[in-house]
Amino acid sequence: MGEVSTIGQRIRRLREEQKLSQQELADRAGLDISTIVKLENGLRRNPRGTTVLQIANALDAEPATLLGKTERMGADRDGARIQAVRDVLLDPDQLPGFENDDTGEPATTADVKQMLKFIGDRYWRGEWGPVIAQLPAAIGEARHAEAHAELAQLYEIATYLMGHMGRLDLAWTAVERAMMAAVRSNDQVLWATMHSAASWVLLHQARVEQAEKIAGKGADVIRPQYGGSKNQIAAYGNLLLAAVAPALSTGTDVSEYLRPAKAAATELGSRTPIYLTVFGPTSVALQALYANTTLHEPAKALAASREVNPDDLWAISRGWMDMNVAQAHMERGHVKAAASVLLSAARRAPVFVRHQVQARALFEEVRRKERSHTDTLDKLATYWPE
Numbered sequence: 001m002g003e004v005s006t007i008g009q010r011i012r013r014l015r016e017e018q019k020l021s022q023q024e025l026a027d028r029a030g031l032d033i034s035t036i037v038k039l040e041n042g043l044r045r046n047p048r049g050t051t052v053l054q055i056a057n058a059l060d061a062e063p064a065t066l067l068g069k070t071e072r073m074g075a076d077r078d079g080a081r082i083q084a085v086r087d088v089l090l091d092p093d094q095l096p097g098f099e100n101d102d103t104g105e106p107a108t109t110a111d112v113k114q115m116l117k118f119i120g121d122r123y124w125r126g127e128w129g130p131v132i133a134q135l136p137a138a139i140g141e142a143r144h145a146e147a148h149a150e151l152a153q154l155y156e157i158a159t160y161l162m163g164h165m166g167r168l169d170l171a172w173t174a175v176e177r178a179m180m181a182a183v184r185s186n187d188q189v190l191w192a193t194m195h196s197a198a199s200w201v202l203l204h205q206a207r208v209e210q211a212e213k214i215a216g217k218g219a220d221v222i223r224p225q226y227g228g229s230k231n232q233i234a235a236y237g238n239l240l241l242a243a244v245a246p247a248l249s250t251g252t253d254v255s256e257y258l259r260p261a262k263a264a265a266t267e268l269g270s271r272t273p274i275y276l277t278v279f280g281p282t283s284v285a286l287q288a289l290y291a292n293t294t295l296h297e298p299a300k301a302l303a304a305s306r307e308v309n310p311d312d313l314w315a316i317s318r319g320w321m322d323m324n325v326a327q328a329h330m331e332r333g334h335v336k337a338a339a340s341v342l343l344s345a346a347r348r349a350p351v352f353v354r355h356q357v358q359a360r361a362l363f364e365e366v367r368r369k370e371r372s373h374t375d376t377l378d379k380l381a382t383y384w385p386e
Contacts, residue, residue, distance in 0.1 A: 011066060015036075015040075029054040085132060112138070159201060237268075326342040
């Protein structure tokens with residue numbers, strides 16, 4: 001049985017360990033009991049992300065535990081290991097009061113910037129094997145060179161990588177180190193930007209209120225006044241967008257974030273690079289697509305997708321967009337269209353997509369609903385073998 005199909009079994013096991021009835025779990029999670037019953041009986045295999053967060057909170061568990069999200073990026077799969085990344089994040093030499101035993105000539109800031117560009121480009125292209133191979137050494141070099149701004153961004157990459165692999169403990173350690181390095185860089189915009197990564201980790205830990213709060217705090221700190229720089233406006237817009245996902249779970253009207261983000265994007269006028277990421281009209285449309293998909297508004301989601309300029313997207317971003325478009329097609333009953341778009345996502349960013357529970361769940365749903373054997377199904381199955 002595929003791992004996504006056992007989400008109900010995981011919920012049942014955790015519920016029974018805590019001696020809760022299905023009704024008690026539903027009450028704790030603020031859900032109808034039918035949702036719990038359907039999940040545990042395998043009648044519903046693709047729950048909304050907000051539903052997973054509510055159940056995880058009620059069971060005092062991380063969403064990754066419910067979803068069975070494991071490290072599938074080992075030597076057996078992608079030829080890379082996370083052991084060295086863990087070791088560099090948990091290096092005892094970084095504890096206060098310990099002497100750093102780095103020796104030799106430190107790398108130049110230019111060298112560190114070059115390493116950061118290499119790693120950042122490959123991260124966004126979805127080439128995570130080379131990223132994991134190079135990241136520990138790059139972090140070590142940036143530390144030794146005291147290149148604080150670059151170090152913060154390397155830790156930021158480590159944050160997202162560890163989170164995608166279900167290692168949220170390491171992701172939080174990485175984002176703490178990212179924020180400390182950003183403080184040392186004396187770059188307030190960079191420091192505010194790191195709130196987005198912190199919000200992302202908190203969201204995946206099912207700490208949705210804190211996730212929304214920290215993204216909003218970062219946005220307030222960097223809110224541009226008249227004549228703000230492009231960097232400041234772009235960072236502000238990205239932090240508003242970071243608040244959207246947790247807001248979908250807390251019940252906040254997401255237009256409170258999307259509206260000012262759209263105004264910021266309009267002020268910039270086009271795609272604006274900001275450290276390792278970008279912000280612009282496409283960024284806002286992409287988040288509106290996600291929000292409407294989560295809210296089960298497939299028509300609005302597909303309309304938002306038409307406002308996205310694909311040329312503005314990296315492979316990972318395009319893969320994420322395609323997953324949400326596929327979900328919208330599935331909700332409208334367009335199974336073949338959903339399968340086709342999901343296959344496009346997997347081809348563009350195979351490593352990234354394999355780590356997305358949403359993508360695996362969609363594949364399972366397509367396979368269940370597709371009445372005839374198709375070439376597209378065969379190709380999708382190669383990304384999620386039994």
